[in-house]
Amino acid sequence: MKKIFLLSFLSVFTLFFSCNDDDTRFETRIVANAVLESKDVVRASIAVESERPINESGKIYTYTHYVFVNDRNLGVHVIDNRIPESPQKIAFLKIPGNFDIEVRNDVLYADSYGDLVLFDISNIDAITFIDRYEDVFSGLGFSQPAFEQSFDQIDYGDYDPTESFIVDWSFTEIQVEIQTSDGEIALETTDGASGDVTGQGGSFARFKIVDTYLYAVDFSELYVFDISTPGTANQVGQKGIGWGIETIFNRDEYLYIGSQNGMLIYNIEDRTQPQYTSEISHWEGCDPVVVDGDYAYLTLRGGNLCGQDLSILEVINIEDKSNPYSVREYAMQEPYGLGTKENLLFVSDGPNGFQIYDKTNPEDLVLIEVIEDINVFDVIPLENRLLAIAGNTLYQYTYEANGLSLLSEFVIN
Missing domain, CATH: 2.40.10.480 (Thrombin, subunit H)
Structure with missing residues (x-):
C-alpha cells in the first residue's frame, strides 16, 4: 500500500467526507505527484538554439544592448535591443528548470533545477556553454518546482535526489480511509496515481550580483557564490533565512529579501557572510520589493496560493536598517x-x-x-x-x- 506524505499546513481544500455501507469513512484529498526526469537527460539537453516562439514568459533581464526573457521552466530568449524601436530575437538558451539569470562581464549565470550553469555571451551571435555546477541549490524553488495549486499531500513516488530532478507536479484526487485508533487518525490511500559590467533584473529576481559575488535565494535558503574569476562560480556560503522566501534586491551594503510574510534585511559588508539585520512582518502574501533611498516599496498580492485575499502596495521607512516600519498602505487589486x-x-x-x-x-x-x-x-x-x-x-x-x-x-x- 503506497504511503503518501501529509502536508496539512499547505492544505486549503475543504475535505469531503463519505461513508460506505459498513460505515467506513473516506475523505477526498488532492495529491501533488512528483514528475521525475533523469539528471543526466536534463543536463545533456542544455543547448544554445536558434530563436523560437515563447511558451510562457517569466522574468526579464537587461544587459548592455540586450534583453533576456525567461520562458518559464524552459530557458531564456535572447533579444537584440540595440534599436529599441525594433527589437530582434537572436537565440534561445535551452535551460530546463530555468527561471532566473544574472550577467557579469559577459558571463551569464542561470539556474537549472538544482544546478547553476554558465554561458559565455561575449559574442552574442555565438553564445557558448561554459560550465555546470551540479546540485548547488538544495531547497524548494530550485531543486523542486513551485506548486501551481493548493494540495493536501505529496507523493514523491520513486524520487531519488541523486538520480532525478523533480521537473513538474501533477495533481490527482484520492479517497482516503479514516481509521481511528487511540484517538489518532491514520491515513492510507485506497486509490490514486503516482570592471565590472552587470545587468539589471526586475523586482521578482532571485539572483543578484554585488561586486564579485552572486547571491541567490530559494524558498528558505540564501546562497553566496564567488564569481571573481571569469567563467567560474565557487560557492562560499549558504544559510537558512526563513520560509516562503521569494525575491532579492540590493541597495548599497544591504540585501532586501521579500518573503510571503515579510521583508528581511541582511548586511553584506562582508560579502561572504551576510548578517541578519532586521525584518518587518505582514500577513501572508506574494511579495516583491524594491528600494530607493530611505524607503522600500513592496506589493502584497493575496488570493490563490499567496495567502489571504487582501492586496496592497506598502511603503516602509528603512532609514534605520535595524528598525524598519510601515508608513503607508495603498489598496491594490492584483499587484x-x-x-x-x-x-x-x-x-x-x-x-x-x-x-x-x-x-x-x-x-x-x-x-x-x-x-x-x-x-x-x-x-x-x-x-x-x-x-x-x-x-x-x-x-x-x-x-x-x-x-x-x-x-x-x-x-x-
Missing part, C-alpha cells in the same frame, strides 16, 4: 512587479492597469497615470527608458514629464 526611477514609482496592478506614482513624498504617493489594457508582470526602469513584460510581449517606454510614452511593442513569438 505584481514594481520599480522606481527618480521621483517615479511604477506598479503593475495586473489586469487593472500599469500605475505610475509621483513619490516625491514617499509617505504620500500621488497617482499620476494608469496605462490600461496591459497586464504587466514585471518592469525594469533604465536610465532612458522602461522595459515591461506583459504576457508574451515586451513593451518599452520613454519617460515623459507626467508619465510614459510607448516606444515599441514586441511580441515574442
Whole structure:
C-alpha cells in the first residue's frame, strides 16, 4: 500500500467526507505527484538554439544592448535591443528548470533545477556553454518546482535526489480511509496515481550580483557564490533565512529579501557572510520589493496560493536598517512587479492597469497615470527608458514629464 506524505499546513481544500455501507469513512484529498526526469537527460539537453516562439514568459533581464526573457521552466530568449524601436530575437538558451539569470562581464549565470550553469555571451551571435555546477541549490524553488495549486499531500513516488530532478507536479484526487485508533487518525490511500559590467533584473529576481559575488535565494535558503574569476562560480556560503522566501534586491551594503510574510534585511559588508539585520512582518502574501533611498516599496498580492485575499502596495521607512516600519498602505487589486526611477514609482496592478506614482513624498504617493489594457508582470526602469513584460510581449517606454510614452511593442513569438 503506497504511503503518501501529509502536508496539512499547505492544505486549503475543504475535505469531503463519505461513508460506505459498513460505515467506513473516506475523505477526498488532492495529491501533488512528483514528475521525475533523469539528471543526466536534463543536463545533456542544455543547448544554445536558434530563436523560437515563447511558451510562457517569466522574468526579464537587461544587459548592455540586450534583453533576456525567461520562458518559464524552459530557458531564456535572447533579444537584440540595440534599436529599441525594433527589437530582434537572436537565440534561445535551452535551460530546463530555468527561471532566473544574472550577467557579469559577459558571463551569464542561470539556474537549472538544482544546478547553476554558465554561458559565455561575449559574442552574442555565438553564445557558448561554459560550465555546470551540479546540485548547488538544495531547497524548494530550485531543486523542486513551485506548486501551481493548493494540495493536501505529496507523493514523491520513486524520487531519488541523486538520480532525478523533480521537473513538474501533477495533481490527482484520492479517497482516503479514516481509521481511528487511540484517538489518532491514520491515513492510507485506497486509490490514486503516482570592471565590472552587470545587468539589471526586475523586482521578482532571485539572483543578484554585488561586486564579485552572486547571491541567490530559494524558498528558505540564501546562497553566496564567488564569481571573481571569469567563467567560474565557487560557492562560499549558504544559510537558512526563513520560509516562503521569494525575491532579492540590493541597495548599497544591504540585501532586501521579500518573503510571503515579510521583508528581511541582511548586511553584506562582508560579502561572504551576510548578517541578519532586521525584518518587518505582514500577513501572508506574494511579495516583491524594491528600494530607493530611505524607503522600500513592496506589493502584497493575496488570493490563490499567496495567502489571504487582501492586496496592497506598502511603503516602509528603512532609514534605520535595524528598525524598519510601515508608513503607508495603498489598496491594490492584483499587484505584481514594481520599480522606481527618480521621483517615479511604477506598479503593475495586473489586469487593472500599469500605475505610475509621483513619490516625491514617499509617505504620500500621488497617482499620476494608469496605462490600461496591459497586464504587466514585471518592469525594469533604465536610465532612458522602461522595459515591461506583459504576457508574451515586451513593451518599452520613454519617460515623459507626467508619465510614459510607448516606444515599441514586441511580441515574442
